[in-house]
Amino acid sequence: MANKLCMNLQHVSVLVADVDEAFARYEKLLGMHGEKMDGYALMRCMHEDFCLILKPAGDKKPFLDYVAYELEPGLRLAEARREIEARGERVTEIDVPVRESGLLLTDPDGNRVVLVERRRPKDPRSPVMIPSDRIPGFHPRRLGHVNYLTENVKRQYDWYTQILGFKLTDWIGEAGLWLHIDPRHHVLAFLEKGYNHIHHLAFELVDFGQMRAGLDHIARYGRHVTWGPVRHGMAQNLASYWRMWEEEHFIEFYCDMQVLDADHEPFVHPDDPYASNTWGILPPRTYFMFTPEAIQMERDQVYAYLMP
Template sequence: MRLGRIDHVALRVADLDEASVRWCLQFGLVERARDGGRALLACNDEPYSVELIEGGEPGHDHVAFALHRDCSLEDARAHLQTLDVEWAEREGCLFVDDPDGRPVQLMPHRDAATEIDRWPQHARPSSTVHVGGPRRLGHVNCLTGDVQAGFRFYTEVLGMRLSDWLGDGGVWFHVDSDHHVMALVDVGYAHFHHLAFEVVDIGKMRDLLDHVARHGRWLSWGPTRHGIAGNIASYVRIPEERCHVELYCDMEQLQDDHVPRAYPDDRYSSNTWGPLPPRSYFRFDPVAIEWERESWETRGRPLPPPPEGWPG
C-alpha cells in the first residue's frame, strides 16, 4: 500500500443548504457540485476537498486519500486481503475503518487531465478560481484512546511513514515531503479533531482570521508555532460539525532519509511561542464550547467536567 496525498474530508451536516453557504462564505471555498444530498466544496481548482453530506449525526464521516501512481486499486485490495483487514468496495473506491471506527476511503490515483494542470497552482490559468480562500486541504488530526493501535494501522495497513512522536501519546505520519498528512493524539477517547487548510503565509492567515471573526468564530488555540512540524497554526472552533479548522503555513518539509524523532511532551514541543492549548481544545461538548466562546477560563472560572454521556 502506498498513498499519494489526502483527497478530501467528508462531514455530515444538519442542513446542506445552510452548511454549504456557511463553509463557502466563511472559509473562502466554492461549491463545485451538488447531488443526492451531497455538496462538494473546493479550495482552489481541485475537484473538491470538502464533502458535505446531509443527514445523520453532524460531524465527521470519513477521510479520503488518493493512492500513489505506483499503487493501483488492485494492489491496495490485495494488500488488505493479505493482512486480513475488512474492507468494502463502492463507487470505485475501497473503504476501511481505523481502530477507532473512523472510515477511511482509498481512491484510485488520478493523473492530471492536461499538461497545464500539472503546473504550479499559481501558474494555472483559470476562469473560476476566486480570491480569498486557502490554498488546499493539507492534513487531518484525530483524538484516540489507543495511539499504538492507530500507529500500527496507519503505518502497516495504509503504508504511511512515521514522522515524529510526542512523548508516547502523540504521533504524526507523512506520505510525501509535508511533515504530516495525519496525526493522532491519545486523550483516552476517540474523536475527529480538525481538518487543516494551508494558507500561503501568516499574512493570509491574519486576513482569514479577521474574516471568520466577523462571522462569530473564535480561536480555540493560536496563533501558535509548533515545535513538531514547525508550522504556524490557528485553530477555529466549528460547533456545528463538532470539529476545528486549522489554518496553517510554513510546515517542515521532510527529506527522503528523514529519521523519526521523539519530542518530549512539553510546552515547547507544542508551541514555541507560548502556552499549551486550553483543556477545552480537546473537548466538543456544549460546556467546553461555552467556556471557550466566553473565555471563562481566562476570567477565573475553571472548566467543569463534561456533561454525562460526553467523552473527556
Template sequence: MIKLSDIDHVQLGVEDLDSAAHSWQMEFGLIEREREGGSAFLACNYEPYSLVLSKTNTPGIVYAAYNLDPEFSLDDAEKHLKDHRIEYRRTEQAVEFKDPEGNGVQFVPYRPHRGQDVFPRTSRYTKDLHQAGPRRLGHVNYLTANLKQMVDFYVDIVGQEVADTLGPDAGAFMRIGADHHVNAFVNTGTPHFHHLAFDLIDFGQIRSSFDHLAQHGRWFPWGPVRHGIGGNLAGYVRLPEAECFVELYCDMEQIDQHHEPREFPDDRHSSNVWGMLPPRSYFRFDKETIDAERESLRSIWQ
C-alpha cells in the first residue's frame, strides 16, 4: 500500500506559454520561479512551485502530482505500480502513470513543509511574493464516467482515502490529510478535468480576488457558494484557454484520522447551502456553451 503526504503540483498544457504565465501572475497572484525546457514553474507561496505550464497544441490538464509520505521512496512507488501491473514511466524526479480515464498522475518525493522553512508565512520576509496571492494549491476535481472505477483506483493505486460521498453514486471526495478533500470526482457520464483549487485566507480575500479577476475580463459561472459537503466557501472562474475552472476557496472542513465517510444526499443543500445548484454550463466545455455563458444568454428572461 502506497501512502501520500499531500498534493504537490498540477501541470497544464497551454498554447501560448508567455501569455499564460503572465495571466497566472497578474490575475491570480502566482510567482514565476523559472523557465526550463518549454515550461514555466509558478508558486503560490514559498514553495518551489505549485503549477507547471507547458507549451502544447492540446491545452488542458497533463497531470496532478502528489508527494509521497516520507517513508516511501520513488523506488517504493515503482514497485507498488509494478505489483499492481500499472504501466508507468520513471524519471529522476517522479513516477508517472495514468488513471483509468487517461488523467495523468505523478508520485514525487516527499518535500518537507512543501519546500518551505519551519516558520509560518506571516513571520518571514520576502522580496518576490505578490500581494494577496493564494496560500497554496489545495485540490483537483474531475468529471467521470465511472465513479466506482475511479474511486477504487485512487484508493488502491494512488493511495487516497474516501472522505465523503454525494449520494450512493453521484460523487466522491478523496482525502490525504486533514483537509476534507484533495481530489474529487463528480459522476456526469463524461470524463473531463474540471478544476484546480487554491486556498485563500478568508472570504474577504475571495471577494477582492473576484473583483480583480473581473477587471481582467474573467467571469464566474457559479459562486460565491457555501458547499454543504466539505463546508468551504468557494467561487469558480472559467479558464476557456485551459478547458477547466479555477476554484478559489477558504474555510475547508478539517477532519481527523478517525473520520468515517459520510453519504451526503444528492441535493441542493449538499452542493450549496446558500442557494442554487450550479448551471448546466458548469459541467460543459464546448465553445457554444462558453460563449452563451460569457454573455449570460441563458439567463435572459424569455
C-alpha cells in the first residue's frame, strides 16, 4: 500500500452558468458566505479560507470542476510531484486561488483532482470561539466528503490507494467503496452504477436538530428531499439528500458520522437495505439519475405512486 499523501479535503471547484446567481443560491440555500472576485467567487462554511470555488462554465456544461485535498503537513508540492510521478502518474501545476498553486491529476474516470500544500488556520481556536458578523444562523460546519458514480469501482480503488495513498474504510458488496485519509469514516466514495458522474457534495451539520432546521430552510425555497432522513448502517451518519440541479449533483446534509479507531479493519458489508439505511427505505431509482426526466419524476412523486 502506497504512503498516504493527503490529510484532508480542502475545497471543491464548481463550474456554473452565472457566478452571481450561483453565489446567491449557495448563500441562500446553504448559509455559506464569501467574496466575489474578478471572474469567480470563493465561499466558506465558517472560518476556513474557503471550501468552494464558483467559476464561470463558459461553453462547458455547469458541473463539478475538481476536488482539492491538502497534502500531509510539511509535504511540499515539488516533493509530492516527484512521488506521484514515481508512482506512474502524470501531474501538471495549476493556479489555485489563495493557495497560489496546486498539482492537477486526473483519475481513471476523468475526475480532476488537485493537491495543495497544508496551511494551518490563522486562528487556532475552535470555530465556535471565533466571533463573526458574517456567519448566518443556519450554516454547515464543514465540507466533509464527495461521492461519485463510476463504471468501474475496482479501477478507482486501485488508483486512489496506489497513487494518492487513500485508505480503504469499507465496502458494500462489490460495488460500493468508501475511502478515508483522516479518522472520519470517509472523505471519498464510489458506487458502481455503469457510468461516471459526480453524485454528491456532503456538508456536515452539528446534529439532527440542525438537519431538521436545514431541511425546513431549503423547503421554503422549493427544494425537496430526494432521500432521507436516513441512518446509514455503514458509516452510521444521519443523512438527507437534495438536488442542486443547476450543476447536476446532490447536496448531502449529514451529522454523527463514525470516527474510526486507530486499528480499524475494513469490512465488507452485505449489499442489503440495512447497510444503506438501518431505518428501512432505500432511495428511489432517480437518486442515481441526473436527467430532466428523473428530476420531473421526483417532483411528480412517481416512485410513491408506483407508476412505471
